[in-house]
Amino acid sequence: xxxxxxxxxxxxxxxxxxxxxVAQRIAKYTAQGHSIVVVVSAxxxxxxxxxxxxxxxxxxPNPRExxxxxxxxxxxxxxxxxxxxxxxxxxxxxxxxxxxxxxxDSAHTKARILKxxxxxxxxxxxxxxxVVVAGxxxxxxxxxxxxxGRGGSDTTGVALAAALRADECQIYTDVDGIYTTDPRIVPExxxxxxxxxxEMLEMASLGSKVLQIRSVEFAGKYRVKLRVLSSFxxxxxxxxITFEEENNMExxxxxxxxxxxxxxxxxxxGVPDHPGIAYQILGPIADANxxxxxxIQNVGHDGTTDFSFxxxxxxLTNAMAILKNTILPHIGARxxxxxxxxxxxxxxxxxxxxxxxxASKMFRVLAEEGINIQMISTSEIKISVVVDEKYMxxxxxxxxxxxxxxxxxxx
Numbered sequence: 001x002x003x004x005x006x007x008x009x010x011x012x013x014x015x016x017x018x019x020x021x022v023a024q025r026i027a028k029y030t031a032q033g034h035s036i037v038v039v040v041s042a043x044x045x046x047x048x049x050x051x052x053x054x055x056x057x058x059x060x061p062n063p064r065e066x067x068x069x070x071x072x073x074x075x076x077x078x079x080x081x082x083x084x085x086x087x088x089x090x091x092x093x094x095x096x097x098x099x100x101x102x103x104x105d106s107a108h109t110k111a112r113i114l115k116x117x118x119x120x121x122x123x124x125x126x127x128x129x130x131v132v133v134a135g136x137x138x139x140x141x142x143x144x145x146x147x148x149g150r151g152g153s154d155t156t157g158v159a160l161a162a163a164l165r166a167d168e169c170q171i172y173t174d175v176d177g178i179y180t181t182d183p184r185i186v187p188e189x190x191x192x193x194x195x196x197x198x199e200m201l202e203m204a205s206l207g208s209k210v211l212q213i214r215s216v217e218f219a220g221k222y223r224v225k226l227r228v229l230s231s232f233x234x235x236x237x238x239x240x241i242t243f244e245e246e247n248n249m250e251x252x253x254x255x256x257x258x259x260x261x262x263x264x265x266x267x268x269x270g271v272p273d274h275p276g277i278a279y280q281i282l283g284p285i286a287d288a289n290x291x292x293x294x295x296i297q298n299v300g301h302d303g304t305t306d307f308s309f310x311x312x313x314x315x316l317t318n319a320m321a322i323l324k325n326t327i328l329p330h331i332g333a334r335x336x337x338x339x340x341x342x343x344x345x346x347x348x349x350x351x352x353x354x355x356x357x358x359a360s361k362m363f364r365v366l367a368e369e370g371i372n373i374q375m376i377s378t379s380e381i382k383i384s385v386v387v388d389e390k391y392m393x394x395x396x397x398x399x400x401x402x403x404x405x406x407x408x409x410x411x
Contacts, residue, residue, distance in 0.1 A: 001033035002167040003125070007135065007157030010044035011174040012231035013077045016084075022172075022231065023084035026130060030090055035125045037164065039135040039157040040081055042073025063108035067137075067147045071097070074134035074153070082132045093124055094132040097145075102138035102156065104146045107289060111146035112214070113138060113155065116163040133160060151212030158215040162222035169224050170238075171211060176230035177239035178203070178210055180405040181257040185393050188406035192239050192255065199255045199348055200241050202382045206258035206346040216241070253351035253358065254403040257396050260344045261389065263293065264316035265374070267308040268323065270334025273300030280331050281307055284322050290315045294344075294377045294386060304334070308375065310386065313340045342374065343392035346384040347399060359383050365402040371395055 006026065013019050022038075029036050050070045054061040078094035085092035100120060104111035121131050135153025138146050148155050154171060161169035175183075177191040178200065195203075197220040204213040210228060219226045219241065229238035271277055282292055293310040311319050316338055323336045352358050362383055366373060371394065375386035387395055400406060 001035065003035045003037075003164060004029060005037045005039065005157055005161040005164065005166045005169045007039040007153055007169070007171045008041065008231055009153065009171075009173045010041040010046070012172050013040050013042075013081065014044040016080065018231075019077070019080050019084050020087075022081060023088055023090075025172075025231070026085060027088050027090060030130060036130045037121060037125070037160055037166070038081065038130060038132045039153055039160060040074060040077045040132065041135050041153040042070075042077060046073040046076075064144060067108050067145050071134070071137040071145050071147055074136055078132045078134045085130055085132070090130055091128050092130045092132060094134075095120070096134045097137035097156070098139040098143065100133055102159070104138035104140055104148070106140040106142075106144065106146065108144075109147055110149035110289070111138060111140070113148070113159045113218075116159055118160075118163045121160075121164065148214070149212075151209070151215070154212040154215035155218060158218040158222075158224050158226065161224045162218060167225065169219065169226050171215075171226065171228050172231035173210060173228060174230070174232065175210060175228075176233055176236050177228050178241075178256070180255070181396055181400050182259070185259075185396050186257075186400045186406075189400065190405065193237070194240050194242050195255055196242055196350055198381055199350055202346070202348045202379070203256055203258045206260055206344065206348065206382065206384060253355045254347050254349035254405065255351075256348050257400050257403075257405065258346045258348055259392055259396050261392065262313045263310050263342050263344050263386065264313045264319075264338060264340040265308060265310050265342050265386065266316070266319060266323065267306055267337045268328075268333050268335075269306050269337065270304045271307045272332060273303055273305040277305075277331065278307070281323075281327055282309070284326055285311075285319055288318060288322055290319050290322075294375050294384065296375050310342070310344070310375070316340055341389045342386050343389045344384050344386050345392060345395045345399065346382050347403065348382045350381050352381050352383075361402065362399060365398050366395060369394060369398055 008022050047070050082092040082094040101117035103115040104113050124131050135156040140146050158169050178195050179189045181189045183189040201216045204211050204216045226241040227238050295309045298306045320338045371387050371391045373385045377384045
């Protein structure tokens with residue numbers, strides 16, 4: 001029989017009734033003889049509630065203490081789910097990240113998993129237990145509680161599947177698979193039966209919230225078979241994330257439209273135009289563990305240039321402070337401007353490799369709607385543009401239609 005890791009998100013365990021429903025689903029798998037490891041998130045809204053409490057005390061909460069606090073959300077759900085399984089006469093045992101010993105680095109609120117000690121879990125599985133593990137959390141070398149950042153429970157699930165060499169990792173969420181775009185914005189969006197890891201990686205990195213990017217990276221690196229399913233539907237195969245592009249004659253050029261509102265744009269004006277200036281600006285930003293996304297350096301004139309880049313919206317204040325206090329005086333730039341009224345919209349598809357004209361079509365469609373493009377970045381299988389936030393939903397809708405993603409014939 002198979003070893004399966006199942007991960008249930010916050011909405012799937014949002015109430016005691018839903019937790020009982022999850023226990024019922026797990027019971028079906030154990031009845032078939034499968035070994036099950038379950039990873040759960042905190043109840044929906046709980047992490048936000050805890051963060052809000054912290055912000056009532058400190059406007060910028062201490063990261064170590066914030067991790068101590070928000071990690072309690074998952075501790076509640078693992079215990080409740082273990083109890084729900086026991087009520088069904090299924091042997092179950094819960095573990096926090098620290099009890100398993102999910103070892104991470106010390107980057108509080110966005111730690112990375114370094115190693116998982118799977119011995120306890122294996123021993124329990126061999127003794128017939130369902131093992132319930134708290135997602136989103138671990139401990140560093142000196143036993144400080146750490147958390148993995150938003151969506152980190154996905155990463156816990158995939159990392160456990162990799163460590164245990166599980167047959168499949170099933171991610172249960174409030175949607176029944178991966179869609180061509182968010183159905184809340186485009187009702188005609190369709191569910192994909194399969195998507196390649198490369199495409200999923202791009203979709204996740206570009207703001208598709210179904211899977212956290214690090215979980216997709218993990219799955220790709222360790223070749224974990226990953227499937228996205230709905231926890232509210234009894235039937236359905238969900239979306240399988242595959243390693244190879246199928247030799248499919250019907251393969252669409254574009255698989256999906258991703259978007260991200262959580263972007264902020266920073267422009268450094270009057271930067272001296274000489275070698276090494278990009279490093280002098282971005283080096284201290286990277287040292288502060290702030291991820292930079294898109295970068296544009298304008299053509300210099302009068303010996304100066306303007307340098308623009310985007311960061312996650314919640315990093316804007318921190319990045320601006322570093323620029324104003326440290327970088328600006330050092331490099332002698334004229335000024336720095338920051339704004340968070342932008343959004344990123346991207347088209348993704350492995351078919352781009354063999355099809356020309358995708359970018360020009362994208363730009364034409366946006367121009368016809370009067371949507372101005374502020375920044376552009378491309379990779380082998382994606383094109384991203386930054387637009388004014390108020391045009392984001394319109395851009396997603398017109399691109400979805402223009403690339404025929406509402407056509408059922410597509411695989």
